[in-house]
Amino acid sequence: MNFSEVFKQSNQLCKVSPDGKYLATCVQYRLVVRDINSLQIVHLYTCLDQVMHMEWSSDSLFILCAMYKRGLVQVWSLEQPDWHCKIDEGSIGLVSSRWSPDGRHILNTTEFNLRVTVWSLCTKAVSYIKYPKACQKGVDFSADGRYMALAERRECKDYISVFVCDDWHLLRHFESETQDLAGLEWSPNSCVLAVWDSCLEYKILLYSLDGRLLSLYSAYEWSLGIKSVAWSPSSQFLAVGSYDEKVRILNHITWKKITEFEHPATIINTKAVVFKEVEKRPTCLVSDEITQLPAQVPVIKPDPDRANPKIGISTLAFSADNRFLATKNDNMPQSLWVWDMQRLSLLAVLEQTAPVRCFVWDPRRPRLALCTGNTKVYLWSPAGCVSVNVPVEGSFQVQSLFWHCSGSSLVLLSKEHVCLCYLNSCFGGPNISHKHITFMSL
Amino acid sequence: MGDWWSPTMMPDPSLDTKELSSISGISMSPSRQNLPHSLHSTMALPKTSYSVISAFCTEENISQCIVYINQEVCSLGLTGVSLESESGGLSAVPVLNLLYEVLQLQRRAQRALHELETQQLKSGSDLEHLQHSTYRLKDQLEHTRRENSGLHEGERQLQLKIKTLQNCLKSEKEEVQKLQSIISSRATQYNHDTKRKERECTKLKERLNQLLMDKRDKKLSIEISNHVGRSDGKRGLWKTGKMEARHEGEMYRALLSDYETRQRSLMMENSELKKVLQHMKEDMITILSPKKPCVKTEPADDSLEQAVSEGEEEAGDRSREGLEQSCEQAREQLTNSIRLQWRKLKSHMERLDSQASLVACQEREGDEVMSRKEREEEMQRMRLELQQCKEFIHMQQQLLQQQLSSPCDEETAALLNDCYTLEEKERLKEEWRLFNEQKRNFERERKNFTEAAIRLGHERKTFEEDRAAWLKTQFLNMTPFVDRKRPALSEPHSALSVDSRFSNSCISDKYCPPNKPHINGKIIYSAFR
Numbered sequence: 026m027n028f029s030e031v032f033k034q035s036n037q038l039c040k041v042s043p044d045g046k047y048l049a050t051c052v053q054y055r056l057v058v059r060d061i062n063s064l065q066i067v068h069l070y071t072c073l074d075q076v077m078h079m080e081w082s083s084d085s086l087f088i089l090c091a092m093y094k095r096g097l098v099q100v101w102s103l104e105q106p107d108w109h110c111k112i113d114e115g116s117i118g119l120v121s122s123r124w125s126p127d128g129r130h131i132l133n134t135t136e137f138n139l140r141v142t143v144w145s146l147c148t149k150a151v152s153y154i155k156y157p158k159a160c161q162k163g164v165d166f167s168a169d170g171r172y173m174a175l176a177e178r179r180e181c182k183d184y185i186s187v188f189v190c191d192d193w194h195l196l197r198h199f200e201s202e203t204q205d206l207a208g209l210e211w212s213p214n215s216c217v218l219a220v221w222d223s224c225l226e227y228k229i230l231l232y233s234l235d236g237r238l239l240s241l242y243s244a245y246e247w248s249l250g251i252k253s254v255a256w257s258p259s260s261q262f263l264a265v266g267s268y269d270e271k272v273r274i275l276n277h278i279t280w281k282k283i284t285e286f287e288h289p290a291t292i293i294n295t296k297a298v299v300f301k302e303v304e305k306r307p308t309c310l311v312s313d314e315i316t317q318l319p320a321q322v323p324v325i326k327p328d329p330d331r332a333n334p335k336i337g338i339s340t341l342a343f344s345a346d347n348r349f350l351a352t353k354n355d356n357m358p359q360s361l362w363v364w365d366m367q368r369l370s371l372l373a374v375l376e377q378t379a380p381v382r383c384f385v386w387d388p389r390r391p392r393l394a395l396c397t398g399n400t401k402v403y404l405w406s407p408a409g410c411v412s413v414n415v416p417v418e419g420s421f422q423v424q425s426l427f428w429h430c431s432g433s434s435l436v437l438l439s440k441e442h443v444c445l446c447y448l449n450s451c452f453g454g455p456n457i458s459h460k461h462i463t464f465m466s467l
Numbered sequence: 468m469g470d471w472w473s474p475t476m477m478p479d480p481s482l483d484t485k486e487l488s489s490i491s492g493i494s495m496s497p498s499r500q501n502l503p504h505s506l507h508s509t510m511a512l513p514k515t516s517y518s519v520i521s522a523f524c525t526e527e528n529i530s531q532c533i534v535y536i537n538q539e540v541c542s543l544g545l546t547g548v549s550l551e552s553e554s555g556g557l558s559a560v561p562v563l564n565l566l567y568e569v570l571q572l573q574r575r576a577q578r579a580l581h582e583l584e585t586q587q588l589k590s591g592s593d594l595e596h597l598q599h600s601t602y603r604l605k606d607q608l609e610h611t612r613r614e615n616s617g618l619h620e621g622e623r624q625l626q627l628k629i630k631t632l633q634n635c636l637k638s639e640k641e642e643v644q645k646l647q648s649i650i651s652s653r654a655t656q657y658n659h660d661t662k663r664k665e666r667e668c669t670k671l672k673e674r675l676n677q678l679l680m681d682k683r684d685k686k687l688s689i690e691i692s693n694h695v696g697r698s699d700g701k702r703g704l705w706k707t708g709k710m711e712a713r714h715e716g717e718m719y720r721a722l723l724s725d726y727e728t729r730q731r732s733l734m735m736e737n738s739e740l741k742k743v744l745q746h747m748k749e750d751m752i753t754i755l756s757p758k759k760p761c762v763k764t765e766p767a768d769d770s771l772e773q774a775v776s777e778g779e780e781e782a783g784d785r786s787r788e789g790l791e792q793s794c795e796q797a798r799e800q801l802t803n804s805i806r807l808q809w810r811k812l813k814s815h816m817e818r819l820d821s822q823a824s825l826v827a828c829q830e831r832e833g834d835e836v837m838s839r840k841e842r843e844e845e846m847q848r849m850r851l852e853l854q855q856c857k858e859f860i861h862m863q864q865q866l867l868q869q870q871l872s873s874p875c876d877e878e879t880a881a882l883l884n885d886c887y888t889l890e891e892k893e894r895l896k897e898e899w900r901l902f903n904e905q906k907r908n909f910e911r912e913r914k915n916f917t918e919a920a921i922r923l924g925h926e927r928k929t930f931e932e933d934r935a936a937w938l939k940t941q942f943l944n945m946t947p948f949v950d951r952k953r954p955a956l957s958e959p960h961s962a963l964s965v966d967s968r969f970s971n972s973c974i975s976d977k978y979c980p981p982n983k984p985h986i987n988g989k990i991i992y993s994a995f996r
Contacts, residue, residue, distance in 0.1 A: 087695075108692050115687035116678060129697060137671050142687070146695045151687075171721070189714045192706060196714055216725040225656055234722050247649045249656070278733075329648065332659030 029064055029445035031417055032057075037425060038076060039443045042085040045430045047103070049088055050443055051076040056090055056101060061429070064445070070101045073111075078121070082128035083170065087146075089131060091122035098122050098131060100146065112144050126170025126190055134164075141175070143193055152193050158183065160223075162208035166190065167215035172234070174218050176206050185209065185220065187236065197236040203228060207251070212260040217277070219256065219263055224249045224333070229265055231280055240280035244273055249334075255341035255350075262347075262366065266338025270354050274369070284369045288338070288354040288362060293319040297371040300410045302378050302403075322357050322376065344386045344393070349407075351384055351393055361395060363405065375405055383425040389432030396423035402437060402446060415444060540565060543572065741798075744805050751808040755815055 038051035047067065048059045054075050058068040074092035081088055090099045096119040100110035118136030125132060131144045138159035143152035157163055158176040165174050170190060177184040183201040188194065205223040212219065217239065222228040227250030231239040242265075244250075249268035256263055262283075263275040272286040292299060299320045327334040336356040343350050349372065350364040358380035365372040375381075377397045384395035393405040400420050404411045415421040415437060425438045435446040524532040545568045870883070 102695075110689070110691040112689045113687055116681070117687065118674075127697070129695060136674070137667065144689055146691065147697050148694065149689060149691070151689075171717075189718075191714075192710065194706065194711060194714055196718060214725055216722055225653055234718055247646075247653070249652055278729075329652065330655060332655045334652065 026413055026449070027447040028416055029447070031421065031442045031444045032059075032064075033441060034438065034443045035075075035441065036077065037438050038079045039436060039438055040079060040081055041427075041429055041436060042081045043083055043430065044085040046085065048436070048445075049079060049081065051079050051090070056088060058088070058103065061434075061445075068101075068103060068106055070099075070106075072099050073097055080122075080124055082124050083126055084128045087124075087128060089122060089124055091119065091133075093119050093121075098133060098144075100131070110146065114142065123164070125173070126166045130190075130193075132164070154186070154188075158206060160205075160207050162210065163206075165210050165218075167211040168213050169215050172196065172211070172215065174209050174211060176201070176209055176220075178206075185218070185232065185236075187218075187234070199232075199236040201232075202230055202238065202241065208254065210254060210256060212256050212263075212277075213258055214260040217260070219254060221251045221254055221265070224252065224268060226250055227267060229254065229263075229275075231263075242273075242275060242280065242282065244271075244282070245269070249337070252337040252339050252355075253341050255343055257343045257347050257350075257366070258345055259347045262343075264341045264343070264350055264352075266341050266352060268334070268337035270337055270356070272338050272341065272350070272352055272364075274366075286350075286352065286362075286364055286371070288322075288352070288357060290322050290324050290357070291319050292322060292371070292374060294371045297373060299374045299376060300405070301376045302412065320374070320376075322360050322374065325356055325358060327356055340384070342384065342386055344391045345388050346391055349386075349391055349393075351386065353381055353384070359397075361393075361405075363393065372407070373405065373410075375403065375410065377403070382423075385427050387428050387432040388430055392432070394426055394428065394435055396426050396437070398422055398424060402426065402435065404448075413446070415446070417444065536565075540569075543569075545569070545572070741801060744801060748801075748805050748808050751812050755808070755811055 032050060033052050034050040035053050036051060040049050041047070041061065042049065046061055048061050048064070050057050050059070054072045056068075056070040056072060056076065056079065057066055058070075059065060060067050070088075070090075072090045072092065074095045074097065076090045077093045078091040079088060080091075086103055088101045088103070090101070092098070096114040096117070098112040098114075098119070100112070102108040112131060112133065114133055114135060117139065119133055120136050120138065121134040123132050124130070125143070129146045131146070133142045133144065134140075134157060135142065138157050139155075141154040141157045141164075143154065145151070154175060154177075156177045156179050158178040160176060163176040166172070167174075173188045173190050175186045175188065177186055183203050183206040185197075185199055185201050185206075186195055187197040189196050201220055203220060203222040204226050207221055207223040209218055209220045211217070216234050218232045218234070220230045220232060226243075227245055227248075228241065228243050229251060230241050233239050244265075244267065251265055251267050253266040254263065255266075261277050263277070263280075265273045265275065267273070270288045272288075273282045274284050274286070275281060276283045298315055300315060301320075325335070327336045334355075335358070337354065338352050339355045340353045341350065342352075343366075348366050350366055352362045352364065354360070354362070359377050361375040361377070361381050361384055362371065363373040363375070364370065375395070377395075379397040379399055382396055382398050384393060386393055391406060395403045395405070397403070400415050400417075400422060402413045402415060402423055404413070415423060421437070421442065421444060422439050423437050424440060427436050428434070429436065433448060435448065437444045437446055545565060
């Protein structure tokens with residue numbers, strides 16, 4: 026593993042281009058584009074205000090920089106650095122801004138979710154979409170980039186509009202059977218739309234592309250419901266994480282639950298491996314060790330008087346090969362659970378010394394990278410677990426991380442800085458320095 | 468007590484009071500007829516006592532009686548009667564006093580008796596009363612005990628009920644608590660959402676105010692240095708109905724393709740599973756086939772043969788099945804056959820298991836199956852036999868040695884020699900006999916043959932003569948000389964019939980012999996009669 030230099034960034038705005046060649050970071054009001062291999066600055070752009078949101082277009086030719094305070098969006102071109110584009114939302118304000126899948130339209134959501142404005146970079150045409158819903162995830166593009174699903178709310182009822190991204194033609198508009206739609210997500214094969222209700226009602230609806238309701242699933246009533254939803258990459262499974270600390274897996278043929286994954290405080294499953302990060306004093310070595318089962322998982326009881334309690338499955342992620350599912354239970358924030366989707370059972374539990382902040386799967390291999398806000402990066406694969414200390418002067422507290430699209434490097438973000446970690450194809454290659462590895466094979 | 472007088476004279480002291488009363492009764496009552504009645508009533512043996520009373524005091528023994536009476540009275544504590552009388556008789560006054568005292572005594576005694584009787588009666592009744600009360604109390608006790616146990620039982624049941632009710636109450640409480648917690652969490656969530664919406668609302672109001680007041684209205688606009696080409700490089704198209712239809716078509720196409728891929732994958736999976744099932748079935752059939760030597764019992768064979776035959780007939784179906792992949796019947800047939808095979812395999816395994824257990828039982832008993840022990844015994848037996856044979860051979864060798872080496876007399880030697888060759892001699896004799904017999908047979912046969920040959924020669928000669936004669940007659944028959952024919956014809960027939968017995972190429976009536984007599988080098992075909 027090699028670590029690169031540390032660069033500055035602000036607002037955790039650091040994105041790799043979709044083609045994997047460039048790394049764009051925002052430093053206050055400047056946009057810095059670097060080459061990913063040499064990390065040399067290729068382009069430097071200056072925006073009008075502090076950038077709040079930055080996004081690459083899908084063809085890696087343009088970068089969008091949104092400044093919400095000023096209601097401005099600036100678009101920069103990589104091919105032609107002197108090309109400029111500025112979108113002013115005017116007095117109506119700006120809450121969010123995003124690219125369309127073709128990389129030629131920008132969708133701005135105005136303040137108070139009054140409307141979504143669709144700006145075209147090809148023509149100067151503007152389209153409006155009224156009554157978008159302000160919810161956890163109200164807009165989703167299909168994986169092939171052809172359709173967009175938008176949640177709307179009119180007269181206290183939820184509606185879903187399906188647009189063709191080509192020309193923003195409204196394909197379907199139908200009422201959703203949710204009480205209060207919280208989010209929607211396309212399946213990776215773009216044929217099914219999963220729509221789920223707010224946490225007050227456990228309800229997940231599955232709509233076909235043409236607007237027909239395929240299925241409705243509700244596990245229980247009255248208690249707080251769905252917290253997170255994730256599709257498996259093959260569209261075979263739909264994982265639903267809820268406040269009752271369970272993940273329910275639905276299958277794509279019957280849309281019925283095939284299994285549920287529990288997150289008990291005591292793990293007695295003999296086939297699972299528990300990796301525990303242990304602080305060993307006085308040398309202050311922190312290493313992973315495999316603990317004996319039955320193992321206890323540290324639980325933090327949430328405050329019952331607060332809304333959106335810190336309990337339940339808040340994050341779900343499938344591995345790229347569809348074989349593993351990583352889950353995080355909010356009242357066991359230091360543990361990460363990895364499930365084997367072939368056997369539908371618990372495979373490993375990673376217990377850290379601090380709450381897990383971020384975990385992402387390698388887009389190519391079944392490899393999981395996670396960080397807990399300390400100076401280490403943790404990697405898990407079916408072969409074992411590795412923890413690497415970021416060898417930077419001063420401490421580099423890893424707040425979040427993401428993989429490069431090729432899976433060969435990790436981008437680590439701390440509060441103010443960004444660092445790249447180059448991994449060899451084999452797990453824990455020979456050029457390792459400054460780190461404590463405990464390599465465990467099962 | 469007083470002296471005993473003679474039984475006729477002396478009264479029984481125990482009968483004193485009663486006697487006296489009777490005496491008084493006697494002296495006072497005018498009628499004597501009452502006496503026997505009263506006597507009957509008061510005494511057991513009235514007559515005897517009367518006689519006794521009358522016997523106590525007579526004219527003669529007055530003084531004795533007086534003395535006796537005095538004695539008795541003294542013993543009772545009363546003043547005696549004095550015999551102070553002039554004439555020797557009793558003065559009536561002391562006697563009457565005495566009598567009166569005695570009567571008093573008697574009355575007192577009677578009163579005491581009466582009192583005692585009443586007391587006895589009283590105590591008897593008391594006793595009875597007490598007994599009754601005891602019984603009653605016992606009954607009561609029994610009754611109360613039963614009541615008590617009944618009450619205990621009732622109490623226990625009530626306790627149980629209490630417990631169950633408490634459990635119910637606990638569960639209800641728990642449920643209530645759960646519901647309450649749910650309600651509270653929902654309430655907090657609602658509150659939170661409401662607050663958020665309210666905040667948004669106020670922000671909206673503020674913004675509206677601001678906008679209303681703000682004169683300078685910033686228009687939304689886009690500044691773009693130059694238009695960018697479309698990502699796919701094509702020109703933009705107008706929105707027309709055809710476009711809409713195209714979009715619809717594309718959407719449905721996408722859906723259809725997805726369904727098709729899914730169906731294809733499912734069908735592939737299905738066919739793979741079917742193949743697996745087929746293989747499983749075939750494997751099962753091979754496992755259950757009767758060629759396996761471990762199969763023992765008869766019914767197993769029958770079922771196996773049946774299974775094999777079924778498998779064979781289904782093998783024919785298999786080819787058909789491959790074609791009708793999604794056919795309902797084929798699927799059902801396959802699954803049914805798999806199930807059948809599986810059941811057979813299971814029953815076969817069970818049978819094998821039972822047999823194995825049976826064999827194990829039998830081994831434990833040590834009956835039919837050759838256990839190690841028996842094998843060892845047989846080995847032992849064989850070793851023993853071997854030993855014996857060896858010994859026998861050794862013995863024989865010894866004897867032979869002895870025979871060869873030891874010098875024995877001629878007679879025994881001759882005898883021994885004779886013994887050794889006895890068998891051979893016997894055999895030879897037998898063979899000679901056979902040989903002789905055969906020789907005799909041969910001789911006989913040869914003789915027969917020669918006789919036959921001679922006879923044959925003779926007969927041939929006669930036949931030839933007959934023939935010649937017959938031919939002659941025939942020849943002559945052609946001429947008008949008819950009479951000579953017949954006697955010549957009769958003979959050759961008889962000669963012919965005798966010949967037929969001996970020769971191979973027999974001369975039948977109709978058959979013409981191969982070595983036909985050549986008459987003058989010419990074969991004359993003539994019909995026989």
